[in-house]
Structures are given as structure tokens and as C-alpha cells.
Amino acid sequence: MRDRLVLHRQEAARFTAPHRFDLVLCVGATHAFGGLLATLAAARRHLAPGGRVLVGDGFWEGEPSAEAIEMLGDLTDLPTTLEQVVADGWTPVGGHVSTRGELDDYEWCWTGSLASWALDHPTDPDSARALEAATTHRDGWLRVYRDALGFLCLVLRPTGD
């Protein structure tokens, strides 16, 4: 396994590779490319013939407040998201819409582990910052977007491939 894994720590949109890939993944990071369609355009450049893209992105499951839009960007509802993807030349061949429980688990998981790390490392110079980041994020999740945000993972093939 080790000889088949290469990790790159860099600006995602600048990634180049000497070959193309059978599977290109981007889950929860479309902001790194400027949105869902820009992410798919980048993924297409890395995809081998017959390959698939696994992309995970947010959508509005409920009515977003102005603050939620400000925080999470210009998302659309689920059917419109699919329409945009299909119009962009992709055929969805699989997918998963996260449940509220899965999204809650995700938020608790990272805010909780960050807060726990801060308590375990009270003298670390980053401890207070970590606790504050966890608290601020948890507050935004619960107050601003928990009722509005959905999350979708799609497996896509280029249409006509």
C-alpha cells in the first residue's frame, strides 16, 4: 500500500500529475476550486477514460438565512444541483444524501475532538485557539445552518464516455 500512496500538501487547484486517474475524489472541499462546477472541471482534467468522480458537496435542504448563505456560499437545492451537474456533461451513476444524524456526527466529531485536544494540552500555545475554533464553529452550525444544510455525495461519469 505504502508504495502506491503519494500525499501532496499543496493548493489543490494547482495539482498536476504525470498521468490520469480512474477515480478522482473531492469531498467537502469544492471551495478549494471555487464551487461544484469548477471542481468538476478540475476533476475532468485528471480523469482517465472510463473513470469516475466522487464528489461531495453541500446543498440547501431547507430555507437558508442570509447569514447561512454568507457563511456557506451560494448553494442550490438538491434537484437544481443535479440539474446543473447533468447540464455540465456528467451522468450520476450513484449517490448518497447524508442524513441529519450523519451530518450531526460529522460536526460533533471534529468540534469535539478539537475541544478534547485543547483540554488535553492546556499549556500548548494553540490550546486556547483550538477551543475557541471548536466553540465558534459549533455555535455557527447550531445557530446558523443546521436546519438548512444538506450534504450530497455523487458518483459521476462523463456523459458519452
Ligand SMILES: C[S@@+](CC[C@H](N)C(=O)[O-])C[C@H]1O[C@@H](n2cnc3c(N)ncnc32)[C@H](O)[C@@H]1O
Ligand atoms: C471539510 S474538509 C474535508 C476533508 C476531507 N475531504 C473529508 O472528507 O474528510 C476540507 C478540507 O479542504 C482543505 N482545503 C481547503 N482549501 C484548500 C485548498 N485551497 N487547497 C487544498 N486543500 C484545501 C482543508 O485543509 C480541509 O482539509
